[in-house]
Amino acid sequence: MHQSRSPAVKTALRRFRCLPVKICLILVITLSYVALQFYSGHWGTSRPVTAYSSREDELRQYQMKEVDLDFIRRAGLVDHKIADLSDSDIDGMNQTELMVTVHSYLDNCDTLCKRRLRMGLIGEGGWEVCDDEGVRPRSHRCLVYSFGNERVFSFEDDVARVYRCEVHIFKASTERAEYNRSSLIHVHPYGVGRVTEITPLGTELHTFADIRSILNHAGIAIDLVKMDIENGEWSVLSGMLLDKQLHNIRQLLVEFHVGFPPNLDRLRRIVRVMRSLSRIGFRKFYVHKNPRGSYHHPHFPILRSRNYEIHFLNSKYL
Numbered sequence: 001m002h003q004s005r006s007p008a009v010k011t012a013l014r015r016f017r018c019l020p021v022k023i024c025l026i027l028v029i030t031l032s033y034v035a036l037q038f039y040s041g042h043w044g045t046s047r048p049v050t051a052y053s054s055r056e057d058e059l060r061q062y063q064m065k066e067v068d069l070d071f072i073r074r075a076g077l078v079d080h081k082i083a084d085l086s087d088s089d090i091d092g093m094n095q096t097e098l099m100v101t102v103h104s105y106l107d108n109c110d111t112l113c114k115r116r117l118r119m120g121l122i123g124e125g126g127w128e129v130c131d132d133e134g135v136r137p138r139s140h141r142c143l144v145y146s147f148g149n150e151r152v153f154s155f156e157d158d159v160a161r162v163y164r165c166e167v168h169i170f171k172a173s174t175e176r177a178e179y180n181r182s183s184l185i186h187v188h189p190y191g192v193g194r195v196t197e198i199t200p201l202g203t204e205l206h207t208f209a210d211i212r213s214i215l216n217h218a219g220i221a222i223d224l225v226k227m228d229i230e231n232g233e234w235s236v237l238s239g240m241l242l243d244k245q246l247h248n249i250r251q252l253l254v255e256f257h258v259g260f261p262p263n264l265d266r267l268r269r270i271v272r273v274m275r276s277l278s279r280i281g282f283r284k285f286y287v288h289k290n291p292r293g294s295y296h297h298p299h300f301p302i303l304r305s306r307n308y309e310i311h312f313l314n315s316k317y318l
């Protein structure tokens with residue numbers, strides 16, 4: 001290798017070796033600093049790095065004017081008045097109005113539950129149950145359905161232990177094994193879907209009405225339905241509404257996946273599902289933003305969440 005170097009390079013290398021180590025170090029540090037500033041895009045600006053810089057970065061890509069609080073107060077439905085929207089009202093809403101409606105509605109309660117009990121973990125995995133007379137699980141003869149894919153059943157264990165409910169957990173898995181977690185908790189190896197099918201991934205899904213038939217619960221009231229099915233809730237709830245499966249459910253706890261930022265069709269479908277739930281009496285007694293996955297969007301001046309855990313009670317039972 002050394003033999004192949006040209007005399008000019010050899011001279012340059014010899015000169016470099018003669019530079020004092022201290023000067024070399026200063027040179028390296030200065031050059032690194034310049035390179036770092038250049039690549040991070042801060043060169044030539046004196047923009048202070050504040051807690052809001054990520055908000056500005058996120059908003060810059062939209063080049064839209066941010067909506068203000070007055071607009072949100074006018075257009076953002078927070079309560080049962082969503083039930084009064086007609087189809088043409090919803091079709092006539094633009095993206096700003098839809099975003100403001102969806103996030104205002106999901107972010108606010110429209111009824112009061114005087115006594116809430118958190119079942120399961122205090123953090124992720126636990127859910128609130130309304131213990132008010134009328135909507136609370138009927139002691140010793142209550143029925144609970146839980147749909148999701150979690151590995152920890154802290155919520156289900158508490159509901160079975162505290163109310164002595166018969167709990168059915170539906171966990172779509174490829175193992176296809178049915179088992180009893182306890183004398184009250186039954187685990188089924190299939191999930192809920194818009195249609196009854198085996199998915200391309202090999203999971204078994206049944207409609208909500210079919211599940212009730214399989215378990216001999218057709219026509220029997222269900223005290224509590226919990227659902228965290230990663231985006232499947234929109235089609236499943238639409239199907240349940242069409243099949244009239246929701247009217248004899250006392251409490252409905254759902255994680256709604258709103259998406260980031262959702263497109264127009266998706267937003268309209270969300271508003272329609274909320275409107276239908278409100279029309280048959282479902283009211284939100286507790287709402288919680290899942291802290292995983294928040295974002296800034298010009299259609300709201302404060303951070304938005306991608307997922308909301310919404311706790312409904314059926315006001316017909318109050």
Ligand SMILES: *[C@@H]1O[C@H](CO)[C@@H](O)[C@H](O)[C@H]1NC(C)=O
Binds near residue numbers: 095096097
């Ligand atoms: C949406 O409609 C509102 C009126 O309710 C209007 O102020 C706003 O500019 C519209 N937004 C877009 C993007 O057209």
Ligand SMILES: *[C@@H]1O[C@H](CO)[C@@H](O)[C@H](O)[C@H]1NC(C)=O
Binds near residue numbers: 179186
């Ligand atoms: C679970 O318990 C029920 C009765 O509560 C019983 O009918 C069923 O056979 C049990 N299933 C298994 C897999 O042990």
